[in-house]
Amino acid sequence: MSESPPVSSTSPSRDTPATSSDPSASSESIKHLRHDLRTPLNQMIGYSEMLIEGVTENGPPEMLDDLQRLCGAGGELLTVLNESLAQWKVETGQVDLIGLRRAMLGPLNAFVGYRDLCTEAAHVHSQTEVLADLARIDIATNNLRKLLEDGTFAQRNAAASHAATMAPFASSLTAAPMPLTPGTPVAVGSTTPPMPTGRILVVDDEPLNREMLLRRLAKMGFTTTGAPNGQVALEIMAGESFDLVLLDIMMPVLDGYQTLDRLKADRKLRHIPVVMLTALDEVASVVRCIEAGAEDYVPKPFNPVILRARISASLEKKRLRDQERAYLGEIQSERAKSERLLLNVLPKAIGDRLKAGEQTIVDAVPEATVMFADIVGFTRIAATFSAARTVSLLNEIFSEFDALSELKGLEKIKTIGDAYMVVGGVPLPQADHAVRCAKMAFEMLNAMHHFNLRHQFKWQLRIGLHTGPLVAGIIGSIKFSYDLWGDTVNIASRLESHGEPDIPQVSQLTADLLKDHFVLEERGDIDLKNRGVTKVHRLLRPI
Secondary structure (H helix, E strand, O other): OOOOOOOOOOOOOOOOOOOOOOHHHOHHHHHHHHHHHHHHHHHHHHHHHHHHHHHHHHOOHHHHHHHHHHHHHHHHHHHHHHHHOOHHHHHHOOOOHHHHHHHHHHHHHHHHHHHHHHHHHHHHOOOHHHHHHHHHHHHHHHHHHHHHHOOOOOOOOHHHHHHHHHHHHHHHOOOOOOOOOOOOOEEEOOOOOOOOOOEEEEEOOOHHHHHHHHHHHHHHOOEEEEEOOHHHHHHHHHHOOOOEEEEOOOOOOOOHHHHHHHHHHOOOOOOOOEEEEEOOOOHHHHHHHHHHOOOEEEEOOOOHHHHHHHHHHHHHHHHHHHHHHHHHHHHHHHHHHHHHHHHHHOOHHHHHHHHOOOOOOEEEEEEEEEEEEEEOOHHHHHOOOOHHHHHHHHHHHHHHHHHHHHHHOOEEEEEEOOEEEEEEOOOOOOOOHHHHHHHHHHHHHHHHHHHHHHHOOOOOEEEEEEEEEEEEEEEOOOOOEEEEEOHHHHHHHHHHHOOEOOEOEEEHHHHHHHOOOEEEEEEEEEEEOOOEEEEEEEEEEEO
16 A cells, blocks of 8 residues: 655645635635546546446456445545535635645545555456556546645646646556547447437546546446537537537636537527536536526536436436427427418418407508409300319419419409409509509410410400409408409409400509500490499500
């Protein structure tokens, strides 16, 4: 069993406690000291626990007692550390660093002794994997001893410590089951049934911490990936999806606080739960992380059972949030479908008013132009086709008319058999509503011409237009219908029925609005049913 390390000649006097009044024992310095001491302790206890689990499952049982004593000595070290650097002692200036050092050397020497006994037994029983983990424990133990040998507890030089840690690590762990090169992400797949399941990203700059966590999580059934700092973690997450992030705080390049802030600011990553898993256990740090969006905060050394419970709870919350987002997505999709269907039945302006809560929509329109178009002799034509063929042909030509009405900014009201009704200036006012309708009339004739060429038909259209006041609104409570009422509608319909094939016919009021844009020809007076004698005009062509 190793002897206690010698006291450095630069150490403060053993008779003078190093309290928080000393600059080296300031609150900030103690925070870093506690983090630095807990880091190797976390590794020592964590690997000891994993060795106990492994030997319990696979033997040899003769090693179990010494391994449990080893783990117990690690727990005693942690108890001493927690009691000596308790928050109340920091706040009241009663931290005794020299007393802490003395109190830790005893259980540390006991830990080293049990480690040596375990190493001898592992050699006797040819336990290669156990020896590899004991070598990892040896690295962590030496790091802790170096800290305690520094009597001033000055903060270690990070770069020198990292290099000193990695050199023996690479040479003594040739039997390790995964690469541990700094800066290289480590992926571990589990062959055991996942319970619970999930992909977890472990972000920690300490290779031993990272390797230990990856192995523990893989054994729990998770698929895991490791990253040595926040910058590498963000790069990995840009190309891979994860269910949870275990994030250390004190790291080079990009620390845990900065990484958490960037994750929560990223729209694609903010939904991933983050559990802070760190040796930094101060209340201010916990509050800062939770306020920044962390799901939970687990101090090192951690209890594996508690860690699993925290991870499971975080993953369950994520599952429920994902489910909620999926439901909201379905609701939004169905709402979009409903809106599309609504717009197929109603004008957008009317649909918006319905969605805003209006229950009765009736508008008195002072002036609008109504146009009817009808296929000449369609009853006779339809008798020569099957029902399916008839509907297919009507759908083809009316779909072209629909596209034209949308292009001209007009509102299709309905089709009645082979009749097509459209209006300009409703539901939104348009100064040029008559011109728009007249232009569409000629484009409908052109569409019918090309339709005839495709099918070798000789179909013709009668078209009638009239301008005047009308009433527009919605009827029906289950099946909505937007419709028009008034003499303007009736006159337009009768102008169509009394019209000539392929020559649009317009009333005098409509002709007055079109005379500067189209060539018109007076047809004379015609007797419209229930309207008497009415002067009408032929609409010949645009000027």
